[in-house]
Amino acid sequence: MSAEKLPLILSENEADKQEFARMIHAAVEKILASLDSGAAYKGLTPDKLRSVIRTEELLPEEGLGFDAVLEETSQKILPNFLRPFSTSYMAHLHSSTLLESIVSELILSAFNQSMDSWDQSPVATEIEVEVIRHLCKLYGYGEGSDGVFTSGGSQSNLSGLLLARDHFCNTCLHWDVKKHGLPVSFPKFRLYASEISHFSMEKSTHLMGLGYDCVVKVPVNDAMQMDVSALEKLIEEDLRKGNLPFCIAATVGTTDFGSIDPLDALADLAKKYSLWLHADAAYGSGVILSDKYAYKVRSLSRCDSITVDFHKMFLLPISCSASLIKDGKNFEALTLHADYLNREEDEEEGYINLVGKSMQTTRRFDALKVWFSFRTRGRKGWSQIITSSMENALTLYEKLRTDGNFAVAVKPEISSVVFRVLPPPGAKEDADEMNKRIRKELLHKHGTVIGQTVCRGKVCLKFTLLNPLLTREKLDELLALILSLR
Ligand SMILES: Cc1ncc(COP(=O)(O)O)c(C=O)c1O
Secondary structure (H helix, E strand, O other), rough: OOOOOOOOOOOOHHHHHHHHHHHHHHHEEEEEEEEOOOOOOOOOOOHEEEEEEEOOOOOOOOOOOOHHHHHHHHHHHHOOOOEEEEEOOEOOOOOOOOHHHHHHHHHHHHEEEOOOOOOHHHHHHHHHHHHHHHHHHHHOOOOOOEEEEOOOOHHHHHHHHHHHHHHHHHHOOOOOOHOOOOOOOHHHEEEEEEEEOHHHHHHHHHHHHHHHEEEEEEEEEEOOOHHHHHHHHHHHHHHHHEEEEEEEEEEEOOOOOOOEHHHHHHHHHHOOOOEEEEEEEEHHHHHHHOOOOHHHHHHHOOEEEEEOOOOOOOOOOOOOOEEEOOOOOOOOOHHOOOOOOOOOOHHOOOOOOOHHHHHOOOOOOHHHHHHHHHHHHHHHHHHHHHHHHHHHHHHHHHHHHHHOOOOOOOHHHEEEEEEEOOOOOOOOOOOOHHHHHHHHHHHHHHOOEEEEEEEOOEEEEEEEEEOOOHHHHHHHHHHHHHHHOO
């Protein structure tokens, strides 16, 4: 259909509805036709890819019409997409998406609700509130807890840490940051996170006006977990120097290793020193749904704030994350009223304006994806998904540990396995360079995308096993392929 004849937007008009259905159907056909191999990536280098997609005009004088642009998309873009659903993709905490969640994305885009005020999202607001209520229960929070959906783990971490900072200023310094900005003592504020915590800790302290220097990096033990006695020494040292500890940020599933900081010991320490305990469970939050392994993360209930990411282990489309707070009153730090949007008088009558808990104003209805998938798969279905990815990691670990061609970094707690390929006897190539080369060859020549990181100063490779279709046979094939590239 030509650009002039194309309906502008969805409406109750029958012809418009039919055209919308035709467009969706045509797009689905193109998506399905592009799934022609199991490869994770077609292999184009950055230069080649740029030459394929270079366009003279992004905004042509006359529109090309939907069908022509869909065709162009299917020629240039669809074949070159990274396919997170491929079992040959295991580079990052970036998952395939459950089928029903792609459908829920379509629904939420079609209705384009905005989660700031009730009058922009009546049923969506109520669903988000309901999902948050159940999530608080799932993570062991009680009465008074609350939460909000965010754009991702980085924003959920920022939200938790910001509330921690304001709580500290309000209760310990009797200072209202919201009104007056940072107190003069701000360069002394200290937040403790492990040396392998996610960089959103530093990003957050920068955005909060506290700078990177605010983050004290705590050493990890051999299992890549925060060393609690080292932490206590650092807190004591800071107190002696007159610094102001305000928060411990535990990582529940480190980005590379999936290691889980010892939550109970950290909660005891937080209590002893009156510190806020934040849990960055962007990765590990999914473990709660495994009947077999939920015990590993049960103590999240002792944390003051929790980052839960649904676009990692939970296999939901980007973006989808939540920031949960044990005492929801702390969200007051993010509340401001505007006459045009979230009037207090309406809220007194029972209209809920979620903008009061959020750093965003306009916000997506991502809660629908959780609601839809939780109800679709049920507890049993979810437990199976999460447990199988964790058990794949244990199987892979055993294979690597008992094969003299590999050195494996640490026993996996969740579903990531970091290892190093050892050079064959007599090899001249430097081991670090060989591991880097193997990853690049897999990416560009074998349709296989795996991760690379550094562990104890050495270049390592990484399998992040989120894909529920991954089999043990596939893992064997991948290891054989890797060894053939040495
Ligand atoms: C432990 C951890 N925290 C936070 C994040 C950031 O999450 P997002 O990418 O959703 O912002 C990540 C991302 O991988 C992570 O691994």
